[in-house]
Amino acid sequence: MSTSNPHIALEARDLGIGYNAKKVQNYILKGIRFSILQGELAAIVGINGVGKSTLLRTLGRVQRKLAGSIWVNNIPLEHHTPLELASKISIVLTEPIASKNLTVRELIALGRQPYTNWLGTLSPDDASKIKNAIAMVGLEALQYKKCYELSDGQLQKVMIARALAQDTSLILLDEPTTHLDLYHKVHILKLLKSIAHETGKTILFTTHEIDMAIQLCDKMVLLDQKGNTFGTPGELIQQKHFEGLFPPDTIRFDPDTASFKVNK
Template sequence: METNLDNHRQAKPCIQARNLVLGYEKDRQINTVAANVSFDLFGGELTCMMGPNGVGKSTLLKAILNQNLPLKGTILMGEKEIGLLDDQDRAKTIAVVLTEKIRSGLMTVRELVALGRTPHTGWLGHLSKTDNDIVDRVLKMTHLDLISGKKLAELSDGQRQTAMIARALAQDSGILILDEPTAHLDLTNRFEIMYLLKKLAKEADKAILVVTHDLEVAMETADQLWIMSHQEPLVSGSPEDLMLEGQIQKLLPGNKWEIDANNGKIRLKNPSVLPEITGPKHVRHWVRNALRKNIDLPMPEKIITTDNPLEIIVYKAQKSTSFSSISAMIRFFKKGTL
């Protein structure tokens, strides 16, 4: 199987690692969290890291940020080991957006974004013309220029998250790392933020790594996926390749759930007792979806569907009953009159 470590042979990764062993020492005991971790992170791509809780995603992030170096193996940024970079050089190279709450709602959007220039200006924070030009460019790039004078307390959740991303972009670093940037956002803003990151990766040629549990959004937006699972090597590749190879299933340990190979959505595994369903593909899909959620109900022998108008004809013991909605069919089953 070809992985993304075999791809991009002509390109040079911003960060690369091979055969890392990740963990920590506690009470003089070495606790290994993950092993055989290898990856390449490339500029111009949005990469999403996914995996169940406890597999070492946070430990890997800390290793990349030099907060908890790997027990074995090395991480290279360009030609240099991560641990050999001083803090200021690292801040100029990697920008980070964590799931932190903004403490001062009285700060304006522009003031927050300008804080991203701190690694270049020092703590006195005097902005040169170059610094101000970069802040202006980032505000425009993230569509915050029209609200740059607004207080953070006046913003929506999506706008605040975008402002945090803009602050990181103002560092003018080649690498941007974000931990669960869409965790507290509604469905629309989750997609907006991730499409913004995808656009920034491409247009600004940045290597963007996002840790997320949001499979739907990752499948829709990511150029590359890193999948970590218990006691297994990190798997990497495009979302589409990993889906076709069955590697995406590693995100769902156990036998209860599966990821639909057609649409990437999580669902209960198809039980064997579902009836034969015929008719238009999209109607069959949603009828089957409703039956999976109500698998404990009595099941018919066969279902025939039509659309325009919707009709669902249920067959049981040579009798048929017709419904004009899926909810009406399920309520009929719940009465036990099938």
């Protein structure tokens, strides 16, 4: 990790998430609490429909929180202007790319939008950030290809590179391994881990790949219908938090192998 004295990069205090509908607050979850340090890789996990994506979108101020507070670098989220947030948080959501007709390099360059002048002119510093992002993710050979020519795994790497080019201290990703085979899932998550540990950026992502998150993450936010638990994978295993995640007659958690087993 690039810092010898990491500080809290992202913190949730009694956070309530959900939706406002006809002036009524519809809560999905309440009382969410966690704090992630600079340079850590962390995952939000839980069963389908529990609120993983809603939590991530709320943390990135894509949608409004219903209660509690979110702190980015020890400053409340709402105290940041949109431009300040764009220089602190980059978000990779699951929505399809607006134009796959762009080249890889052009799409990655969009990450510099918060910093360019009103004409969108790239400075030498912008060009350097783009070049570094392409190199870090290993996209040199693909940078002049059109995005529609890429596989899902390659496109996911491009989106990560765009977030890196934005050069924020915090990166939020929603399901970065969806539609990928096992090899490419592992490749993407190992890439995220190396980026977090080598650059000191804090990376938080949602995932269904709980086994992989246990193996690779520094911290995990585990959501269930009762709220959330948070800690290192080892702490969550020791406290038996994974064992009640799925119906025990179908899937059980084996603490010895830190993995889920199908009951045949």
